[in-house]
Amino acid sequence: MKLSDVTLTHQYADLGGAFGSRTTPTPFAHPTLIHVNPAVLQLLGIDASEAHNPDWAQLGCGKKLFKGSKPFAMKYTGHQFGVYNPDLGDGRALLLGEIEARGRLWELHLKGAGKTPYSRFGDGRAVLRSTIREYLAGEALTALGIRSTRALCIVGSDEPVVREEIETGAMLIRVAETHVRFGHFEYLFYTKQLEALQRLIDFVCQRFIPDTGDMGTSEQAEALLRFATRRSAELVAGWQSVGFAHGVLNTDNMSIIGDTFDYGPYGFLDDYEPAFICNHSDHTGRYAFEQQPGVVLWNLNALAHALSAFVGAETLRECLEEFQPHLINTYAALMRRKLGLTTEEENDQKLCADLLQLLADNRVDYTNFFRALAHYRGERPPSALLALLPPAGHGALLHWLEGYDRRLAHENSDFCRRNRAMLAVNPKFILRNYLAQKVIEAAETGDYRPLQTMVTLLQNPFDEHPQHEFWAAAPPESGKHMPISCSS
Numbered sequence: 001m002k003l004s005d006v007t008l009t010h011q012y013a014d015l016g017g018a019f020g021s022r023t024t025p026t027p028f029a030h031p032t033l034i035h036v037n038p039a040v041l042q043l044l045g046i047d048a049s050e051a052h053n054p055d056w057a058q059l060g061c062g063k064k065l066f067k068g069s070k071p072f073a074m075k076y077t078g079h080q081f082g083v084y085n086p087d088l089g090d091g092r093a094l095l096l097g098e099i100e101a102r103g104r105l106w107e108l109h110l111k112g113a114g115k116t117p118y119s120r121f122g123d124g125r126a127v128l129r130s131t132i133r134e135y136l137a138g139e140a141l142t143a144l145g146i147r148s149t150r151a152l153c154i155v156g157s158d159e160p161v162v163r164e165e166i167e168t169g170a171m172l173i174r175v176a177e178t179h180v181r182f183g184h185f186e187y188l189f190y191t192k193q194l195e196a197l198q199r200l201i202d203f204v205c206q207r208f209i210p211d212t213g214d215m216g217t218s219e220q221a222e223a224l225l226r227f228a229t230r231r232s233a234e235l236v237a238g239w240q241s242v243g244f245a246h247g248v249l250n251t252d253n254m255s256i257i258g259d260t261f262d263y264g265p266y267g268f269l270d271d272y273e274p275a276f277i278c279n280h281s282d283h284t285g286r287y288a289f290e291q292q293p294g295v296v297l298w299n300l301n302a303l304a305h306a307l308s309a310f311v312g313a314e315t316l317r318e319c320l321e322e323f324q325p326h327l328i329n330t331y332a333a334l335m336r337r338k339l340g341l342t343t344e345e346e347n348d349q350k351l352c353a354d355l356l357q358l359l360a361d362n363r364v365d366y367t368n369f370f371r372a373l374a375h376y377r378g379e380r381p382p383s384a385l386l387a388l389l390p391p392a393g394h395g396a397l398l399h400w401l402e403g404y405d406r407r408l409a410h411e412n413s414d415f416c417r418r419n420r421a422m423l424a425v426n427p428k429f430i431l432r433n434y435l436a437q438k439v440i441e442a443a444e445t446g447d448y449r450p451l452q453t454m455v456t457l458l459q460n461p462f463d464e465h466p467q468h469e470f471w472a473a474a475p476p477e478s479g480k481h482m483p484i485s486c487s488s
Helices: 038-043 048-052 128-143 182-190 194-208 217-242 289-306 313-320 323-338 348-361 366-373 391-410 415-423 433-444 449-459 466-472
Strands: 020-022 032-036 072-080 083-089 093-101 104-111 150-162 166-176
Touching (some): 032 048, 032 449, 038 048, 038 150, 072 182, 072 289, 083 182, 128 150, 128 166, 182 194, 182 289, 217 323, 289 313, 289 323, 323 348, 323 415, 348 391, 366 415, 449 466
Antiparallel strands (some): 020 072, 072 083, 072 093, 093 104, 150 166
């Protein structure tokens, strides 16, 4: 499909005025195309040759609209750091509409498009720094097999935007199957718009839970909560397995279909630190890495409360009780794959827990350890593995490897098969914050080559890319614990 043939529908916006407001984007005066994502072009059925179409600079900043687009600012509320905030909504982004590709609908969302009725005191803009971080993060998690929103293109500008300092404005077109958040349901519940809440429940069920089409609202609401509970459990299990910390898990940042959503002060673990806090505004550690499963369940409880107008308390509890076992089972399966195990045994949880404690005690790089473990043959540990721990930790590692050897012997594990399988699930390249900052600093000078390199590596994180060893190295101490704010 040519870019000129892209035509959008607007099914969400057609739900009615209770769901948001038609809003015209505020384009940049002098937009600059920074990057078009070939992988997302393919996802949307747009010809790869269109990556070089000059119209992207206009489309990516709202100066020109796709056919059929009727930009719409979505209204929602939510709990932020555990406190309900009724004054939320799309304050700097607009839903452009939906595109159908290969039998699926994808929503296009222009982020950084200027003020909306829900901007409050904000300027409605995004900055180049935050836009690049979101662009990269969507590709990183997608390639790791974790559901995520993605981005189609980045457009920059010379427009000054004030954050912690003066930066330049940028926009991206975010792509997701839906932008409906937990907070959408909370808004309609707390404002007692129950008819609109019924419409939203039916809308999401019709699109994502097709066997609920003939159900009444109560049955649909129950099915929706079970669906969101299971998908959210799978999502957070994936985050924990790869060492990803979201940083700001408010209910307005929770996708109803369990996608990673609203990237801000996120971070991948360098050293394995269960208490890692990536958001410098999170003074209590509410959203620390190890707290994420509990916070996601807390958010699901908030969603359940928003559905309580149609579902009884006992049924809501039964739905939420599915979260923990599904999380545990999903996480256990993911960690067995990281360890190269093909069967399930009773003591696997202890084997994994002991390893994580070992990594924490010795401040071991999480990603690089599992990548190096893939080359362990069951004899003397490879030097690359030992080098990841201080000498004082070598004894503890050798002790853990003895148990790992016994576990591998139980399933008669073959090294070559295990090596291939582990290298296919343990990435060599992840989106470390210090690397993202290098990409950003280069882009701010007009050099987009590091951005292109980073996109390529993150889209293919399990490949060796021997010419790019620098991007796989653990960071220097100065590159760890970089302060990342919500404006990121």
